Amino acid sequence: MKTIVFSSNKDLLNLIGKKSAAVTTLSPSSITKTINNSTEPLLVYLDVSSINDKLPKRISFLTSKEKIYFGILDPDRNIQDIAELYFAGAVDYLAGKQIEAGFDEKRFKRISRYLEEFRVDYREEIELQKMHQKAIKYICTERGWQEIVPGKEYTFSIMFIELDGKYDMEKIFGKKNLEVALSVFRKYLDRNVSHFGGRIWMWFQFGGIALFPFDGRECESVYCGFRIMLYKLMHDVEESLFPNFISFRIALLLGNVTYQENDTGNVISDSINTIFHLGRKHAQEGQFYITKDILQFAPKPLVDYFIPVGKFEEIPIYRMRKPVLPSP
Amino acid sequence: MKASTRLQRLITDALSHSMPVHTMLRIARQVIQNYDLYENSGFPPNIPIPSIDAARQIAIDMINEDLVVKFVEILIDVYENGLMGRKITVRYLPQILKELESSGLIYDDEYKMFVEKSDMKRTIGWGVLQENNIYDLSFISLDIVNNSELVRKYPKNQIALAYSDIREIFKYHVEKRNGRIWEWEGDGGFAAFYLQDKNIKAVLSGIDILLELFLYNLLHCELDEAIHIRLAVHTGPCHFTYNIQSLQSDTLDKLMELEAKYTPPDNLVISSGVYFDMGSKLEHFFRPVPIAGGNFVYRYSLEWEK
Numbered sequence: 001m002k003t004i005v006f007s008s009n010k011d012l013l014n015l016i017g018k019k020s021a022a023v024t025t026l027s028p029s030s031i032t033k034t035i036n037n038s039t040e041p042l043l044v045y046l047d048v049s050s051i052n053d054k055l056p057k058r059i060s061f062l063t064s065k066e067k068i069y070f071g072i073l074d075p076d077r078n079i080q081d082i083a084e085l086y087f088a089g090a091v092d093y094l095a096g097k098q099i100e101a102g103f104d105e106k107r108f109k110r111i112s113r114y115l116e117e118f119r120v121d122y123r124e125e126i127e128l129q130k131m132h133q134k135a136i137k138y139i140c141t142e143r144g145w146q147e148i149v150p151g152k153e154y155t156f157s158i159m160f161i162e163l164d165g166k167y168d169m170e171k172i173f174g175k176k177n178l179e180v181a182l183s184v185f186r187k188y189l190d191r192n193v194s195h196f197g198g199r200i201w202m203w204f205q206f207g208g209i210a211l212f213p214f215d216g217r218e219c220e221s222v223y224c225g226f227r228i229m230l231y232k233l234m235h236d237v238e239e240s241l242f243p244n245f246i247s248f249r250i251a252l253l254l255g256n257v258t259y260q261e262n263d264t265g266n267v268i269s270d271s272i273n274t275i276f277h278l279g280r281k282h283a284q285e286g287q288f289y290i291t292k293d294i295l296q297f298a299p300k301p302l303v304d305y306f307i308p309v310g311k312f313e314e315i316p317i318y319r320m321r322k323p324v325l326p327s328p
Numbered sequence: 329m330k331a332s333t334r335l336q337r338l339i340t341d342a343l344s345h346s347m348p349v350h351t352m353l354r355i356a357r358q359v360i361q362n363y364d365l366y367e368n369s370g371f372p373p374n375i376p377i378p379s380i381d382a383a384r385q386i387a388i389d390m391i392n393e394d395l396v397v398k399f400v401e402i403l404i405d406v407y408e409n410g411l412m413g414r415k416i417t418v419r420y421l422p423q424i425l426k427e428l429e430s431s432g433l434i435y436d437d438e439y440k441m442f443v444e445k446s447d448m449k450r451t452i453g454w455g456v457l458q459e460n461n462i463y464d465l466s467f468i469s470l471d472i473v474n475n476s477e478l479v480r481k482y483p484k485n486q487i488a489l490a491y492s493d494i495r496e497i498f499k500y501h502v503e504k505r506n507g508r509i510w511e512w513e514g515d516g517g518f519a520a521f522y523l524q525d526k527n528i529k530a531v532l533s534g535i536d537i538l539l540e541l542f543l544y545n546l547l548h549c550e551l552d553e554a555i556h557i558r559l560a561v562h563t564g565p566c567h568f569t570y571n572i573q574s575l576q577s578d579t580l581d582k583l584m585e586l587e588a589k590y591t592p593p594d595n596l597v598i599s600s601g602v603y604f605d606m607g608s609k610l611e612h613f614f615r616p617v618p619i620a621g622g623n624f625v626y627r628y629s630l631e632w633e634k
Binding site: 223227230231233234236237238245299301302305321322323324325326 | 532535536539542543546547607609610612613614615628629630631632633
């Protein structure tokens with residue numbers, strides 16, 4: 001786990017520089033940006049002498065973030081009630097000369113062991129990382145679709161989208177009306193998916209599977225699903241031919257698929273199987289689900305809009321908070 | 329609109345090959361009520377004006393008075409519906425339409441008028457509004473909240489860039505629905521909508537702008553904080569003028585009042601006249617807010633499930 005010290009105290013920074021080359025030191029003014037942009041677990045130390053009266057605010061910011069574990073460095077021994085820090089979620093505290101004596105790699109390893117034993121979120125994260133190292137070997141494509149050749153295996157963001165309530169639709173709207181309304185719905189998805197470099201790969205009357213090539217760095221597909229949900233109500237009023245507000249489910253995961261252009265209905269793939277199960281059996285109406293592995297590649301500011309909702313086939317999954325109409 | 333000599337020639341030919349002088353005059357007087365062909369052409373009143381001279385003079389006058397578009401609209405109406413119960417075949421109409429199209433105007437068959445082609449240069453009057461005439465329009469206004477504080481807090485170029493992004497968002501969503509920005513001054517402005525579904529289009533633009541601003545603040549804003557805006561939509565009669573600074577309008581005053589008095593940050597407020605045009609789906613987006621005199625305004629903001 002990476003360790004960062006936020007301090008502007010020159011003596012302390014000199015000391016840390018001598019003690020551990022693996023520790024990154026940053027100015028306290030960059031806390032928000034650094035933490036918001038982080039995707040991996042971090043051990044963060046706040047230097048009380050550089051932060052002073054902003055300490056409670058900084059602590060409450062850090063505790064609100066997932067995968068962020070923090071300790072306190074108190075060179076001048078200003079903290080009166082150390083237990084309060086632990087109640088607020090701190091995992092370490094060093095004061096005065098303890099910093100010189102004990103702030104080193106050995107201590108960081110002990111903290112990691114402690115977290116693994118006592119903090120469920122950290123343990124889950126480590127398990128997930130281990131699982132990924134074992135399970136998926138990402139086959140990335142730098143140039144997207146240009147690189148993709150039928151018959152070869154690649155890593156894709158795999159998106160399942162399907163309208164809810166499909167069984168009654170033909171009866172309610174009539175066959176012809178339904179066909180026209182569904183083609184408009186497909187156009188809405190096509191437009192959004194292609195805007196983010198994806199393609200609808202399979203289509204089955206009420207929905208389909210879209211693929212987005214994965215470059216190993218970021219999954220714009222999460223942003224795509226987010227936009228589809230955000231603009232869903234606008235689609236309802238401006239474009240949709242269904243007379244009522246429509247509802248659909250989206251599920252998204254990162255997986256390997258042997259790409260083929262034709263006969264996609266007969267594809268045999270674990271990832272496709274999983275996305276169908278997640279989308280059809282697990283996802284609830286009107287919701288957008290993503291797996292934890294893809295969340296770590298999501299644009300960072302979007303992460304806070306996804307809430308953990310348990311596990312699906314041992315994979316932690318998240319659901320997007322939905323934009324809603326005002327209650328009457 | 330700048331008319332070409334080819335357009336003048338085509339109108340001249342259309343008139344002279346399709347109708348007698350007194351019919352030309354009758355059509356011209358639908359555009360300019362007291363149109364006096366003799367005075368304008370210099371022909372003595374006791375001498376009949378040859379058809380070709382009358383046609384040329386009318387074409388020149390309509391172009392000089394910037395009423396040629398209106399004149400062609402009436403020619404189309406005469407062609408489709410006749411005049412005083414008589415059917416008149418107006419020749420060269422397809423060529424005239426083509427010529428106007430090359431100037432960026434296209435005939436809207438539903439509204440029986442020319443409008444600017446969406447892919448051409450846009451003018452604030454859609455190429456059809458006439459100076460000093462009154463039109464029923466819908467307006468949307470945008471105001472950046474806490475402008476003075478933001479300007480004091482951030483370097484000039486940084487704030488200029490952010491404000492220019494907001495203007496681009498406003499412009500894109502307004503023009504996407506065929507609206508026109510009438511004024512923009514640093515921290516806000518307003519735009520007009522005309523023709524079909526003008527209230528709905530103004531409101532949809534407003535909702536779109538709020539959603540886009542949400543994404544902008546989340547993903548692209550370079551400032552250390554989110555930019556907040558107020559949006560209001562109101563409809564009513566308004567004089568049209570190219571000199572927007574001089575524009576006096578009760579409708580615009582009401583729009584500014586809506587925005588300043590009843591619109592919290594990151595909200596879109598619409599007047600009741602606009603709300604009642606919304607239709608069964610769109611009205612669900614709005615929450616009624618009582619105001620003075622037993623009236624209501626209606627508010628929308630992006631809300632998330634708890």
